[in-house]
Amino acid sequence: MPFLGQEAVMRGSLLAEAGIPAPGIYLGWGSFLIQFGNLIVIVLMVILFVVALFLPFPRGKGRK
Amino acid sequence: MTPDGDTAAGTVDEEPRFSTWTGTARGWMLRRLPPDKLLPEDQPSYVASWIYVFGMGAIAALVYIIVSGCILALNGPAWYHVSGLGHFINSTHLWSVELFFMFMVIHLWGKYWMAAWRGGRVLTWITGVIAFVVSIVTAFTGYLLQTNFDSQWIAFQAKDALNAVGVGAWFNVTNLGQILMWHITLLPLAVAGVVALHVVLVRMHGVVPPLDAAATDAQLQQDLPQRASVEGEHL
Known part of the structure; x- marks a missing residue:
């Protein structure tokens, strides 16, 4: 519903103006709890690690 | 400064002996880190992999962190908390820290799995x-x-x-x-x-060779006797 969305945006901007950080999104499975932003960073690192292992490295021009 | 004794400086077989701490320190540093090792022109073939890039990626991020931090320090919080450019530099300071830690952790994973010690x-x-x-x-x-x-x-x-x-x-x-x-x-x-x-x-x-690196690699061949004796001590 658009009205609720606008209200949430307004509340977020008011919190930001007051210097209060947004509460954030948390994901949990049983006793395991993680903030969504932290999960993104960890998943991104794992993807970069795996890609670095398998992506061919370009050959330098004019090198031995 | 000349070395003591009859031995000429720079001889290959006998190391020159110095009577001053500056000469001794220079000799010690040059033995351990000669200029061609400090600034090498090429690297062993196994370094041609993306997994070896993340250490330098972390250093590049650290350089930007220090540069942006200097700008923030010179202008102060009254600038970076208020002005648009100040907010921008402050934000890039934070995001370069994020990149620094991401690259450092991937570098750590890579080095851990190749037993880089x-x-x-x-x-x-x-x-x-x-x-x-x-x-x-x-x-x-x-x-x-x-x-x-x-x-x-x-x-x-x-x-x-x-x-x-x-x-x-x-x-x-x-x-x-x-x-x-x-x-x-x-x-x-x-x-x-x-x-x-x-x-x-x-x-x-x-740079540490991978666990299954070919012994035909130039650096491995050069360092093989020394490395074999060092690793033999740990076996």
């Missing part, structure tokens, strides 16, 4: 661990300098932990002035110093 590289590994720990403390003090409710919350949670381990008296996270000084002087110097030592050690010992 092999071949007399234990001190390289240890300085990497120290760089990681000191970086965490530096980033933590950065969070405390946001001067908002978030940083206040972090400081008041952390003070209990720091008091519990007995360092709260001289590392007082609720003292903004003290934490600012730690963040912009002592800790950046510590991070830069440890990282510089880490890089020098990498240059001294060479």
